[in-house]
Amino acid sequence: MHTTTPSGTLPAPDAGVILEPGIPVDVRLTLGVLQRGHADPTVQSRPEGVWLCFRRPGAGDPVTLLVRPAPSPLAPGRIPVLAWGPGAQAAVAAAPSLLGLDDDWSGFDALLASGASGLPPAVVRARRAHPGLRLPATGRVVDQLLMVVLEQKVTHDQARSGWRWLVRGYGERPPGPAPEGMLLAPTAAAVRQVPSWGWHAGWVQPAQSRAMLRVAERASALDRLGADPLGADDDPASVVGRLCTVPGIGPWTAAETVQRTHGAPDTVAVGDFHLAHHVGEALTGRRTDDAGMLRLLAPYAGHRQRVVRLIGLSGYRFSRFGPRLTPADHRRR
Template identity: 50%
Template sequence: MTISVHAPSAAAPEHGPARSTAAVHAETVVSLDSPVDLGLTLGPLPRGRGDPALRIDASGAGAWICRRAAATGLTSDPGAAASGGQDNDNGTARQAVTLRCDQLTDHDVRVRAWAESTEAAEQALREAPGILGANDDWSSFDDLLHQADDPISAALRRVRRRHPGLRLPAAGQLTEQLVTVVLEQKVTHDQARSCWRQLLRTYGEQPPGPAPEGMRVPPTPKGLRGIPSWQWHRLWVQPPLARTLLQIASRGSALRRLERTPARTEDVADLALRLRQLPGIGPWTAAETLQRTHGAADLVSVGDYHLAHVVGEALTGRRTDDAGMLRLLEPWSGHRQRVVRLIGLSGFRPTRYGPKLAPEDHRRR
């Protein structure tokens, strides 16, 4: 992978308006040995269409991502540190970065990065292949499907043939992803999306370069620790969830070390157990997080309100519980999350029962 670095410039690319603040611009082309579908691969990462940190184009052929990248040896700007814009970990400053991904061919994605420093921009580009699922190998799962002659495997093969570019992203950013998942605990999607949007709009950092208006870089652990309790209430975050978020923020350095855990199935399973030692982190939260940070191919979201029903009805025509779902997925052990993703892309729609939950809003009480 060749990285080209350009001098700081406020000029915009062909997407989005220019920012007034100049930033170092670097770019590369990520070439994969098998197809990648940018939209499908990044699909699990944004928290709703209005996610201020990640926007996928309507066409699915491009995306904006606002995140942080390490810049070893740099010190945080005092003003940024005071506002929660940067965090130090053993002398490493994590700087705000804007990424723009564009699908060029079935195998090639151009990635551009803007950051305050060359080192942060280059580091962001080195992380880009993982975000695009470059290390996600479907070959053994494809072999498993082709060797089977049952109707379910045949149906999964058909879905797989329609979507050869589907990959599981390993986006890293363990602390940030834990925050997004904790916000989704025991609440509706609308509540969780609203919390995330308001959190970033209020405490997120302005991204460098030409990111579209309204995008934000998620707050650092230090920034999260500085949010007063009454503000969590205004953000529609229940007290137990706020306490869990503060526990996560207080362990930011340890989580960054755990983030470097290899993405092998056995290592990820061990990491899930370690995350569950944190107060407020259960199997569902660990699985949902590691599916996004490490491309966890075998971690299933046990405890999800809908998933077991969907899997059971898709595979047998009948709803089931978590134990039943795990029994149904056992033939694809090692690849169970791949099966879940294919079910989601199959066009199957489960039977709906009753009206949607409409939670009461207590924020102004």
Template identity: 45%
Template sequence: MTVASTLEPDAPDVVWQPQGPFDLGQTLGILPRGGADRTIMLAGSVAWLGFGTPTGAATIRLTVTSSGVGTQGAGKQAVTARAWGPGAAPALASVPALLGAGDDWTSFDHPDFQATLPRLVTQARRRNRAVRLPATGRMVDAIIPAVLEQKVTMKEARHGFRYLVQKFGSPAPGAQVNGPVPAGLMVAPTAEQWARIPSWDWHEAGVGPQRSATVMRVTRVASSLERLSALSASEAAVKLQTIPGIGIWTAAEVTQRTHGDADAISVGDYHLAAFVGRALTGLPVDDAGMCELLEPWRGHRQRVVRMLGLSGFRKPAFGPRMTIQDHRRH
């Protein structure tokens, strides 16, 4: 990924120093909606994000550097954030939370708590001390992709999201050939832009009427939804579920990203319960069984799930597959 750096950013750089180990890719890895998501690009120690803010669109470049020797003998890390666009200042203000500054693993890492965890989880944690849970604070940007992923295959959902972003979003500020930002980086549509998408484009994206109707309901209360970022994750999840079409799965998928929710688990996910069951007991379970298995670690259930995902465990690849629906034929 080669870009020029001659153009000045639109706000002074922000430098954030993590306390303890930090891995940019592992921390932000939950945010992209597949490898073809053009609103975020991760490449080693550099990340590019394009998104909207109350003052307009912004591009952020995050660069991790190491210098000197830290107190534990490891390199001392710093993350430099540079931003372009009319939303540069609020975008930079969101950087510490985005990088997991508010994510505290202290009680999870306490020896007494660790003693209650399965070896698979504790071993994964020892290997992945640098992962943090990001908190974007951007509600609509998290809600709409989650709605598009309801009850369809990941491949279908991600195709639909990419199609709609490419057609109705906008190039990230500075995104141009030989510009300061990689060509192809995009900003997802605003709530107003989502609301204006015609029915035939929803069909072309493979998005059925039930999901597109939910998106329309979200756009009508977008300003109120953005205020949910100031609430606790649990309060925000409850309020999200007052919108028809948003249930417990969607709410969890949102607060995991907007609030860095350490406890939310995606009940209703097509694969998660079976994965958790096989990882912890060797047998598949349903959602109720997954919740029962994770209950002893309430408050940290998302952390447990993340560690299971990073453990290297893979459940056997057999069983029914979800059929991809082609809504463009109707």
């Protein structure tokens, strides 16, 4: 058996499934939050679908996954999922969580339908325009922590550059027909072997490299933390709190991670350089701070991360002040 894509013919997968969720699922939009820039070696959106290369948490089995979008992101449709490698069966079994099929928007949609949400029209329209948006749950805590730590207190370009450097330098070739240039993220053991001078060459700050080493040292426990999805009665704040016990991991890093590993619909990243300003301007027309953002989002308890995602899709253009930061690059010094 072979399958044809715009890029050519793929070999038969080691495992596969056709999901029929019965709800709209925008595969590219849902999984796009996992991709760190267009050149991310671990996640790529291509014409044939979204490719992901990763290791199964705990077991470490590598897998290459291809998720083909449904015919329309606005209506229910069939979603083929193909996987190659030793982790293929497990990856296919976890595909519904990865695509956020358990992410229940019905309560939030009912609030919007009632007309009592109080959200600006542009935010309401964003939900109507993107009914297939879901919050993915990868379960891969270590990978996500490594990505997010590289985003601590640096510019967008520094963070993306650091992730590409780490994966290209210490990752491995994935199984199966992954597109050229795609790689598996480094294992915890590989991260621990990065020499001290290597972090400097990768434009990674000392505080970031120390935090990443602490994550690598606790990889087994962190993988267990991501093994089970959040149930209806589980508190994402408890997961955030446990992540914050790792030295160098604060509330912002933990929240950004849990949003992706557990699909936490109410977890908001406090401490983001821009987020509070964006939320304040979208909901009131005025910038605000973290405390003000939480007050504005309080009426949407249970759905606060959904509101944040929709604000990002609403088309708002936010005011920016001052010159754009150009970080100093000391790698050649």
